[in-house]
Amino acid sequence: MQIFRVHPEHEISARYLDNRRLSKQVLELYQIIRVCLAEMKLIEGNTRYLHHPIVKHVYNEGQPYIMDTFKMLEAMDKEHLRRGGKRSQNFREDLKVLENQIVQYETKFSPSPLPPIYVYGDDKLYGDEVYEAYKRLLELKWEKDTIAPRCNIIQYKRKR
Numbered sequence: 001m002q003i004f005r006v007h008p009e010h011e012i013s014a015r016y017l018d019n020r021r022l023s024k025q026v027l028e029l030y031q032i033i034r035v036c037l038a039e040m041k042l043i044e045g046n047t048r049y050l051h052h053p054i055v056k057h058v059y060n061e062g063q064p065y066i067m068d069t070f071k072m073l074e075a076m077d078k079e080h081l082r083r084g085g086k087r088s089q090n091f092r093e094d095l096k097v098l099e100n101q102i103v104q105y106e107t108k109f110s111p112s113p114l115p116p117i118y119v120y121g122d123d124k125l126y127g128d129e130v131y132e133a134y135k136r137l138l139e140l141k142w143e144k145d146t147i148a149p150r151c152n153i154i155q156y157k158r159k160r
Contacts, residue, residue, distance in 0.1 A: 010075035029073040065114040
């Protein structure tokens with residue numbers, strides 16, 4: 001489970017991701033938010049991923065960064081759809097339900113932006129160095145991918 005943030009602005013991070021990871025990122029952010037809401041007893045749901053470092057970070061000891069995490073989810077989903085990605089009707093409805101729950105319980109969440117965190121293997125980073133670490137990680141993953149990563153950043157780099 002990852003939150004691929006290559007920039008403080010969610011829209012820029014969304015544009016950087018390849019199509020496959022972008023689609024997966026929406027689902028993972030959805031799951032992370034739901035785990036946090038379930039742990040707060042605001043919804044019924046599974047909390048078994050609460051021990052994961054990324055989920056713990058978002059949960060923030062009971063003061064979760066849900067508002068900003070949901071903004072990131074929206075930016076990722078918007079970019080996914082802009083590129084022609086599809087969403088099932090059921091998942092679109094699930095996202096709407098999630099949005100309504102977040103609005104309903106907004107006062108229970110931290111209004112602060114989600115601080116950047118990078119967790120990969122034994123590496124754990126915080127602060128602005130996270131953005132470059134995720135760029136390096138993505139580029140390593142793209143080198144190993146058997147399908148060309150279709151995203152704005154790679155197309156731009158290939159034109160140089």
